[in-house]
Each structure stands twice: as C-alpha cells, then as structure tokens.
Amino acid sequence: MSTTTQDAPVEQAGPDEEETNYLNHETSIWSWLTTKDHKRIGVLYCISLAVVFLVAGVLALLMRAELSGSGQTLMGNDTYNQVFTMHGILMVFLFLVPSIPAILGNFVLPLQIGAKDVAFPRLNLASWYVYLAGAAFTITALLTGGVDTGWTFYTPYSASTGGGVLWMTSAIFVAGFANIFTGLNFIVTIHKMRAPGMTWNRLPLFVWGMYATSIVQVLATPVIGITMVLLILEQTLQIGIFDPALGGDPVLFQHFFWFYSHPAVYIMILPAFGILSELIATFSRSRIFGYRAIALSSVAIAMLGFLVWGHHMFVSGQSAISSIVFSLITYLIGIPSGIKVFNWVATLYKGSIWLQTPMLYALGFLFMFTIGGFTGIMVGVLSVDVHLHDTYYVVGHFHYVMMGGSVVALLGGMHYWWPKITGRMYNETLGKIAAGLVFVGFNLTFFPQLVLGARGMPRRYANYAERFAGLHQLSTVGSQILGLGLFLILGYALWSLAYGEKAPANPWGATTLEWTNTTAVPIHHNFERIPLVTRGPYDFHLADEVFGGGDGEALSDDVPQIPDPAPSAPSETDPTESAGV
Amino acid sequence: MATETAPAPTEREEAEHDHHPEHLQHHFVSSKQQFDSAKLGMWVFLITEVLLFSGMFVAYAVFRQWNPDVFAAASGTLDQAMGAANTVVLLTSSLTVALAIHAIKQDRVQRCIYYLLGTLGLAGGFMVVKYFEYMAKFEHGVFPGAAFDPHGAHYEHLAEMTAAPQFFSIYFVMTGIHGVHVIIGMIVIGVLALMAWRGSFSSEWYTPVELTGLYWHLVDIVWIFLFPLLYLI
C-alpha cells in the first residue's frame, strides 16, 4: 500500500501545504476542456448531467403542477404534451442512460481496478463532446417547434406531427455514440488495465455492474441508432418502413424501439446495483453475501435483458404467442434481481451498520427497488397487463425502478464518492434531512400513481376525470417535497465545494483501491505507485490499513476518536507497509 | 483491496520511463498492453457495427417475409453482373489489406504502401461500379421513398407492386450505409498510406494498420451478406 495517504488528511488542514492533485495541477479552463483524465471527464459529465437533471426535474414539477387539477390549470394540452415528452427524452436519453457510467464510472472505475486511466482517454473525452453535440441538437429541436411525440416516438404519430422531431431523433442518434464510446472504453479497461493481483474475483461489484452495463450499451445502442436513422429517412425521403401511410408497419417500429429501450432500462439499473453493493458493504463493514451471485446475476440480467422487449407490446397487436414467450422470459429476469435484494439484506446480518447519508440512500433503494420489482412482476402478468398497460400503474412502476432505484443509487453514490471527487465533506445533518425528504417525497409522489393506474387512469393525459383528482393532488404534493429535497442537496453540495470540511483519504473506512491507495484527492495519475492487490474487495477483516487512515467517524464530535489501528494481519510484517493506508 | 505496492511493475514502469517508446501512451504499462487494448477495442467496435447492420437485415427479413414475390421480382431488376464484379473487387481488397499488414510486420514499408494504395484503388473501383448501378436505377425513376416512380421496359412492372418501394428503400439504405463505410475506410487507408510514407510505422508499431485491416474485413463481410440477399434471391 502506498505510504503517503494515511497522514494526508490531517496535514492537509494547512492550505499552504496543499498537495498537487488532479484538480489543481492545472487549472485553466482550457486544461479542463482538453483533459484526457478520466476523473476530470467524470466531473465534466457530472456538471452537464446535473444541468439536464435540473431542467428535466423542473419539467416534472411543472407537469405535476398542471395535474393538480382535473382540467386545465397551468398550461394547455399542447404545452403539456411537449413538457412530458421533453421530461421523458431528457431523463432517459440524456440523463439516466449516461448518468452513473459517465459520472461515477468514469471517475471511480479506473481507480477501483488500479489503473492510471481508461484504455482510450481521447475517446473518453470525445464521448463528452459527442454528448454535448447531442444536447445541442436537442436544443435545436426545441427551437424548431419542440417535440410532442412522447419519448417513444411511435409511428405514425411521430411521422405526422412535425416540429422538431427530426432534430430530436438526430440528437438521440448522436448521443448514442457517447454511450457506445463509454461502454467500449470500460469493457477494454476492465479486461486489459487491471492492476497486478486484481483478478476477476477481486473486482469490486461496482466494476462488475459497469461491465454488465457496458455490454448492454455496446450491443443495444447501435440498434436505436439505426432505428433513428430509418425514422429520419422516413421523414425526409418517405422510405416507408414504419409509416403505414407509405406501406410500412408501426408495430415493427415498436419492436425496433423496444429492442433498444428495454435493455436501456438495464443500462440505467445495473450500475445502480453496483453502487448499492459498494454502499452496503462499506457501511455494514462486511463482505458482500453471495459476491459471485451478485456479480453473475448482473451479467445474466444483461443477457436476458435482450430477450424481453416484447413485454412492452402485449396490447400492441403483436401475436399472442410472442406475448406469452416474452412474459415467461420476463419472469426469468425477475429472479436475478430478487437474488440481489436478498443478498444485500443478508449482507447487513451481523455487520456493523453505520447510518451515514449514503447508507440511508442504499436502504431507501432496497425498499423502493423492491416495490419497483414487484410492480414489475405485476405488469409482466399477461392478463393483468392488459388492464394496467399505458396507465399510471406503469408510470409508477418505472419511476420506482428508475428514480427510486437508479437515481437514489446515484445520489447515494455521489454522497459516498463526493469526498474523493471534491476533497470536501458535505454536511451530514443536511444530508440526512435531504435523504428523508427524497424518500418521503418520492413515495408520496409515486405510490398514489400506482393506485391511480390500477383504478384506470391512463398516462399522458393533460386532463382527467374528476374522480382521480384526490390521488393526483397527493402526488403533486409529493413531487414538491421531492423537489425540495433535491434542491436542498444541490444547495449543500455547492456550499460544500467552497466551505466544506476537508475530507480525509478514507472517511468511510472502505476497502476498495480508490479509498485505500490514493490521496484524499487523487493525484493526476491516480496512484503514486501501481497497487498490488492481495485480497478481495470487501475483506474488512484483512484490511488493517483501512483503520490506520481516518475513519470518517472522527469527523463527528459525539463519536470518540478511534483507538489504535487494529492489529496487522500476520502476513504483514513489514513496518512500512502496515503503517501505510 | 491491495495491501501492498507491487514492486515489480513499478520498477519496470519507472525504468521504462527513461526509454519510453514514442508510441506508448503514459497510462499503459507496456506496448503489448497498449496493442491488446487497441485490438480488443476494435473488436468491440466491430460488434457495434454488426448490430447496426443487423437492424437493417431484420427490416429486410420482415418485409421479405410479408412480400416474398414482390421482393423476388424487384431483386431481379438489380444488375447481378455488377454486383458480382463488386464482390470480387472487395474480396481482392481484403487480400491486399492483409498483405499490407504482412508487409509492415516485416518492416517492408514500401511494399506496405503499395498494398495500401492498391486497396484504396480497389475500394474506389467499388464505388465507381456502385455509382453506375445507382445511376442506372435513378434513370428509370427507381428512387428510395416518395420519389419512387419506375418507368422503362425493365421497371414498369414494379409500379403496380405494393411493396416494391420498400425493397428499393431497403436496398438504397443498406447499400448506402455500406457505401458510407467504404468511403470512411478509403479516407482512413489514405491517411495510413501517407503515414507509412512518412515512416510512422514499423514492425514495432503498426497498430493502426492492423485495426484498419479488421475494419476493412468487416466492410467486406457485410457486402458478402448484402450481395446474395439483395441481388441473388
């Protein structure tokens, strides 16, 4: 283990002694815009995605505000349709799909496997620029009339509605390359760039999650690419593949679309699984129960995820036989997800559970993702889905998975890695309050939607029957609490950047390389020396060095300072090493 | 995770810093790691290409399944001789690019440049044949999409067929996107030839030549599927 990290946090208190790190070794804007450092690219992505999330989130609040009354309250039908369309497109294509891989994957993955960088740093930077190009196309789409097709672009409606649809489909085509670049980079990085001793069985589960995600990204994204190309050609040259007026078939479009967009769900949730494993292991200080089961179930989900797209189409007019087959495979994919939840809960057993903010998000995830999973089983039931399809039940279900799952995991991950990324601690009290607000607000927003949908409230309705009003109002109140929680996070995150307490190198007592083998803020090349890995990712009982560094507990006043470092494992006899982090 | 620093790689790495090969990027430990990574990356990229084309193959299969007779009839209007000639041209170019890699592995730079230029020439030939094929179709009003208005002796019967526009839409889209890939390949091969002429490659480092070769084989393979599906059956 490298030797400099242990005492770094204490000494860093003096600003004049500040060490050079990835943030301050070059500071010009130009150095950021041309950086090939995976950590900086992660930060660039973080800023861009935060802006997109903010815009899409405000759109969601506007939608909920409009729906607080059964008739027109805030905006007309056309505006409402554009608002929900943009909310969906921004959240899915420009936020959730890239989110965890592009921010935390970029920042953490090379650190966790002991690499100096990803395999193709230039491609990594290109990915960010391509993403920006996609965003620019999106803005152009808004300026040229907006889009009101829903994020699904179903033909023939999308072919006839005009406006900015052409720009929007181009944006998705372009932004897809950003994802492909990231996925390709990660696959090669994980295969070829691991530090000595970092065997596949010693990979942190976040890396396994990213690996499974990258496979899906690489295999699925080209299909949405070609679908968008065909859609664009259809609107410019009238080639007649999907538009029935030209001899095409709209159901074929749905097959193409969901062949990507269902696996895209796994692009969004698999990285969240990875984060969860890190959080649960670190904050209960125990080895993940069923490491192999969790790692391999991610890969199994990635594979099976390609065979279930038809469950979005039970009432679309596809043949009954296909529906039955898709339903059966859908259940098979529920099993590995269930395995994960059980394993995570089992990991808590006989652990040492530390309820810091990231752990609160992790436990919240377990609750909400379980609801998301069970409601998924419900909409996978052939005959029940006939009733629930395209109602608020589906809206509630996928928000429980995407928001209650992916976004909550991302928030947990951002809190967890925040000290490593910024070198500052966030305010723990505010963090806990915000986590509470997010949890309460989220459930208050989306649980009523499950009930609404089961009672027959169709989705994508600007106005609705009076009898649905009560639950809609409840949902709107929930969305405002949720919004408050998220703005609180934004507030204290920005505050922490400027005034936050300096973070120690390993505030959580974690055992993965990004905590144990780097300085508080990693240096430009990540490691002073390439680490040699000699144990599994969550072997807390073997990791003496973890407790030699700062345990985050020392940060709060009411907890006593930790006693002497725990005794070294017998094998570690070299004094210089046992003193190291 | 790690509990100690790996002494061996560190020392080797530091030693290498002194005589760091020019082409070795700082974040790789060795040339071999860099080459393996580049090659794996290329393979993954080629998989995305296969998926891109497979989307179009599915569209082709679905529409053919629905309109087998129309597709057979429309396919009959394509020029099999030109298609076959192009197949031969492209297969030969795959051979020349393989020979270029073989040559640079033996440090025979001149020969490598000749083979690269040969590949470029064959690719150009492919595009010229393609141009004449497209023009022959456009002359008779066989366009993709709304402009489809077949006339002339060999094409009139298409006007009555409901799915004939679909066949030609798919034909033009597939061969068009394949053509774009050929053009991109030509640009890259041209740049490679220039780099080779400037002496950038040697048996020690020829990764771009090798990777472009892989790409070019894929372009070739896609055509090998396109030719029978569109022209022959």
Add this chain to the structure above:
Amino acid sequence: MGDFWLPEAASTMAPKIDSLFTFVNVVSGVLLVGVVTAMLWFMYRYRRQDPAERPSPVKESKLLEISWIVIPTILVLLVFNWGFKSFVAQKTIPDNAYEIQVQARSWGWSFEYPNGVTTDTLYVPADEPVKTTMSSQDVIHSFYVPAFRVKQDVLPNRYTSVWFEATKEGAYDLFCTEYCGRNHSEMDAEVKVVSRARFDEWLESAGTPDDIPLPKLGEKLYTQQGCQGCHSLDGSEMVGPSWKGLYGKTEHKMADGSTVTADANYLRESILQSGAKVVDGYQNVMPSYASLSEREVSGLVEFIKEQSDKELSEE
C-alpha cells in the same frame, strides 16, 4: 383490498383479473414486509457501536442462496401460469359474439352496429359476449374500458379485436390509452350497458337515418364522426377552421396563397378529399371522409350552411 386498488368490475373477465391482481399484490406485500422487517431489524441490531468494530465475516450459506432462487422461481411460474390461462381466455373470442365495428380517429370514436347505425356512444347488451373489430383512420389509438379490464391498440393498417361480456347495466368510461396528440386526454367515450330488450329497442329507433331531414342528419354526423373535435360552431379556434360563418365566405384564403369561395362544392371537396385545399394557418391533418354516403355528405353541407347567415346563389 381489491376495492381500494381497482375500479368497478363490470365484465365476466374482470373478477378473474382482479383475483390475480390481488394475489400478486398480497404475495408482494408479504415479501416486501419480510424484506423491510429484516432490514430494519438488522439496522437496529447490528448498528455500529464502536468505530473500530470489525465483525468477522459471515459464512455464506448455500442452502439459503438456493432457497431464495428456487422459491421465487416457483412463485413467478405460478403467477405466469395463472396469467397465461386468463390471457388465453381474453384472446379467445366466443363464436357467438355480437360484433361492433369501431373506428378511431384523432380524437374521437365511432361505433357501427350490424344494421348500419353509427354512434359516438358505445351501446352494448348486457350478459352477452361482444366483439369489437377496430381500425384507426390516422395514428395509433388504444381502446380501454377499465371496468371491463380490456385494452387493445387500434392500428391504422390492420384490424384488431377485443371481446368482453358486460355483467352490470350502467355507464362506464372508455379511454384512449395510446398517446395520439393534442386532445389525447379528451379522446374518451361512454359505454352504456343495457339489457338485451332495451338494446334491441334502441337499435331499432336509432337507425334509419333516411327519415330525418338533412340538416338534422348533419348535426348528428357532426358529433358521430368527430367533426366537433376540430371544428367549432361558435367561432373559437381549434385544430380546424370554425364552421361558424364559414359557408358563403368569398375571400377564403388557402395555404398556397389562393382564395376560394366557400360554397357547397368546396365544402364537399374538403370533406371527401381533405388535403385538396388547406386553409391558410392550419395544418393538413384532417383524415378523408370518403366513406360517407352521398346523403350524409349533403347532410353535413346543409348543417354547415345553417351555421352561417350568408347566402350564396349557386346551383
């Protein structure tokens, strides 16, 4: 619990779906409570009491792992089998089903009965299987009656069907559940379930459009064919031009810059070939109504004439 979650059940299929829904809900609820209880208990029981705490690793249990693979698998297969059986029942249309043709368009429904009667409210006889044969004039719509637990997309290029057997007389909602543009949320209709005797009676009296005067026929078609979705009678702006004062306009401006006189022939052409002349400031989105009979077209033209106080001398 079914009452809280689900709407009124008014078809033979509804109780079957509801019991499956309730079963999945209850099993999910039990498992969720189990997971959350375990989580909260562990959270409390194993909370960190000393920062230097280092629990020794728990030995993994193969039996436990296998049991939580096998038991959920059995449960989901059970649910799949149940869902599969009721799905087959949903998809198997009884031979003796009474057939109603359903036309969907942006943004309205029309229902045509075997004797040619067309309405914008769906009347169905109770306690009798009814089959709908559905198609769309423009984009994809979806036919959804929550009380019957039926839903099916309505496509522009092929027919789709659903069947149901209503069990309770009364009025129910019919929603469009495939997003179809501006007035998607207004694209609803009423389903009226009546006894067979009253249904027959209604069908007799509702028909015979030949007997009523042309403007009355036009007024009826105005709602039945969904004209009201896009054309107002009070001069307000909608998707299409208002009919108020339309007839007799002499300087009616078109999108291509030309002007026409809004006479009977212009109206007729606009109904039958909607895209032939597009009024300035509007999109060419109106579907063609070439399927209307000669008398129906005349009825509509007469009705539009009534909406204007202008007179034109024409043949």
